[in-house]
Amino acid sequence: MGNQRIYRSPYPTPHVPTDLSIPQFLLQSNPDDVPADKVVLEDFDEHGKSITYGQLRNQAALQASALKQQYDLKEGDVVGLFGSPLQPPGFTSRDNRTIPAGIIFSSGTSGAPKAVLLSHHSLIAKLLVLRATNPFNHNAYTREVFFPSFAHIYGIVSGVLLPAWTGGYVVAMPRFEFDGYVRRCADIRATLLRLVPATAARLAADPVVRGLALGTVRSVMCSGASLPAETIAGMRKVLHPEIVVLNGYGMSEGTISLQREGQAHKAGSIGRPAAGAEIRIVGDDGSDVAPGSDNDGECYVRSPTLFMGYKDNAGETADTLDQDGWLHTGDVVKIDRDGDMWLTGRKKELIKYKGNQVAPAELEGILLEHELVVDAGVCGLIKNGVELPAACVVLAGHEATADKEAVLRKLQAHLHERVAPYKRLRGGIFAVQELPRGSTGKLLRRSLPKVIARLGRARPRL
Incomplete structure (x- = not known):
């Protein structure tokens, strides 16, 4: 253990509470820049019916005090904001690192799906990590059209939980269609685009984009793979010359690396260790790889965002998450002398x-x-x-x-x-x-x- 080369995140380490559930966290701990009059929920079936962040807190406080006696409610019980009782699992005061919040399915090395158990602590940590890494990109002034599936970890965190917490404005698309996507982004004056490389390449080249009012876009977040330099240059021509292009790297089991606004962009890099993360690059011989060398190795990560384990699969859990808390990602990575990470292959071969x-x-x-x-x-x-x-x-x-x-x-x-x-x-x-x-x-x-x-x-x- 003494010869481990551990790369720690250059970003602020978030304090992750251990005594809150996801609903309690979203309700009680919105960032300071979320205005009280910001609408958090609108009912499109009944025109004009909505609730703001300020009203949400007030209603919660009133219902908590009045209904506690009327219905013999106890700490952790949840009721509907508009009077409809909900039936969630009962939350207790136990350590939220031990309480599952949900299951996300991920493929294993054989391609068979595995049930990834995520705790309340893990999901809260993901939100805090994203905010700590890019505070100017995840806030109440962010506007975006979101098309990835809400069934995957990316959709759950970035499309649902994060904007609900920070007050961001999100318009969901039931399915992706390029022309509809870019036109809707122009309609809502989007500030953030979430793209995959193929969509980014088309956006940089499609003449339809040049006629749209997309000058409000300031950031592009790319997932799936890093963008080539020519695609980035093309997007800056059609969107804004100072647009920030951010890449990241993660998996259902944990958030690993992110790029931060203001950080010098290196085309092809997947960024630096995310806030609160520790990284090791381990060679085939089990030794840690030195930074700046031509050698790469498997990426190990230790972070508060890590999953609890695979449901009913102790063997796969032990192979992926070791006793020291390191997640063995199966991905082959190298780190340059500046601390930037580069994905060079996949040990898992997926x-x-x-x-x-x-x-x-x-x-x-x-x-x-x-x-x-x-x-x-x-x-x-x-x-x-x-x-x-x-x-x-x-x-x-x-x-x-x-x-x-x-x-x-x-x-x-x-x-x-x-x-x-x-x-x-x-x-x-x-x-x-x-x-x-x-x-x-x-x-x-x-x-x-x-x-x-x-x-x-x-x-x-x-």
Whole structure:
């Protein structure tokens, strides 16, 4: 333990209360910059019915004092603001680090979903960490259109809990459609855009954007992958020359790194350790990697945002969260001399396509089911800032000399009929003489992008 190189966040360490539930935290501890007349809830079925932050606190206090005696309520009971009783689990005064607040499903190394248990403490910590890292970006004056799913950790925290706490204004889209998104952003005079790389690239190039009033946008937050420098430059031309582009890196199990406004942007960097986080970069030999070197390693993180464990899966929990409190992310990272982090690969070998996780082994198994395939390897290819599933296959016998284009189209159709749309081989499918394998026969997956690059096939088959 003595030779560990622990990188601590340069941002303020938040104090996370251990005696509040999520509802209590949202109600009692709004930041000072949330005006009392800020509307927190509107009922669109009954025009004009709304409640402000100030009214929310007053109603809560009145109901607490009046109803406590009338209904024999006890500490922690919750009632509806407009008179409808709610039936949440009873909150107690126990340590909120031990009380589950919800379950988020995440993919494991095999692609099987795992139930990620999140405590009230963890979710409160995520809110405090985001605010401590970017106080000028998460406040009562933020306006945004939000399209990611509320079923994922990103949507729950950034689209629901964070704006409810800070007073931010959020318009939700039931499904993403580019023209509708950018026009709605102009309508509400959005100050913040949350994008994935493909959407950012289109925004920088689409002529429709140039005719819209998007001059109020000051920040762009990108998830899924880092943005290329040319995309950032393009967005600054069509939005604002001083727009701040922020990248971050995290998972359902914990918040890891974030970029802060005012920090010199490095295209491709995933930022620095988030507020309250400690980071270790551990090499294959178990030793900690020095900063500024060309070596990378698996990213370990210790933070108040970490999950409780995987529900009913003690084995996976022990493999992911060690006894010293370090989360083994499975992602390969390096840190430069300035303390900026760079994501270089994924030890878990999962491909992340627009926030969806794709297990290479699943696609390889489907390809190998076809009689024309004797070997298959799947990897992720980065194109325009988006990671795309791609495959290399070794064809059987006479098919190796037949019309390869027709055979590959047949194989691609075979796979696409059996998987969800986000698992399709959007990076292409390529015929090779052999796959790169080690002395033990293990597929060297990280070598596949180099194999594809040597083939010189720049246009993927979609």
